[in-house]
Amino acid sequence: MAMTQAEIDNFLLGVHLARVATVRPDGRPHVVPVWYLWKEGRFYFETARKAVKANNLRNNPHIAITVDVTAGGLRLKYVILEGQATLIEDNNMARQIAERIYSRYVGVEGLQTPTVQEMLDADIVIVQLIPTKFITMDQLAPTPLSVV
Numbered sequence: 222m223a224m225t226q227a228e229i230d231n232f233l234l235g236v237h238l239a240r241v242a243t244v245r246p247d248g249r250p251h252v253v254p255v256w257y258l259w260k261e262g263r264f265y266f267e268t269a270r271k272a273v274k275a276n277n278l279r280n281n282p283h284i285a286i287t288v289d290v291t292a293g294g295l296r297l298k299y300v301i302l303e304g305q306a307t308l309i310e311d312n313n314m315a316r317q318i319a320e321r322i323y324s325r326y327v328g329v330e331g332l333q334t335p336t337v338q339e340m341l342d343a344d345i346v347i348v349q350l351i352p353t354k355f356i357t358m359d360q361l362a363p364t365p366l367s368v369v
Contacts, residue, residue, distance in 0.1 A: 222358070253274060257322060275348070302355060323341070
């Protein structure tokens with residue numbers, strides 16, 4: 222069953238792992254898991270300035286992102302977002318957005334840990350996607366039994 226925009230928004234506000242697919246210069250796909258932030262119709266994640274995915278997006282901004290959960294078998298729920306990404310390379314803005322992303326996963330207290338501080342102090346950029354296409358499925362909702 223497809224999802225409404227409100228259902229998509231609600232699902233993406235959950236704390237899930239996203240899988241990001243970019244295209245290498247030779248045409249091969251590159252897929253990596255990331256933490257993310259969904260805010261006002263925009264999808265954000267951070268990456269190292271020189272990471273493969275950042276370099277791929279500089280060369281070709283097309284991106285696909287999958288966020289999904291499963292309860293086993295065909296009981297699953299997912300949102301696939303597609304479009305062209307832009308990079309936010311301003312250091313101050315990147316750090317502010319990264320703090321919001323990280324706090325979703327480790328909490329405000331977790332932002333003070335040495336590992337997270339090291340991640341925030343790294344040379345990062347933010348990838349922003351305003352999706353142009355959504356593909357969704359929700360097979361987690363219970364379905365009524367049919368009587369034959």
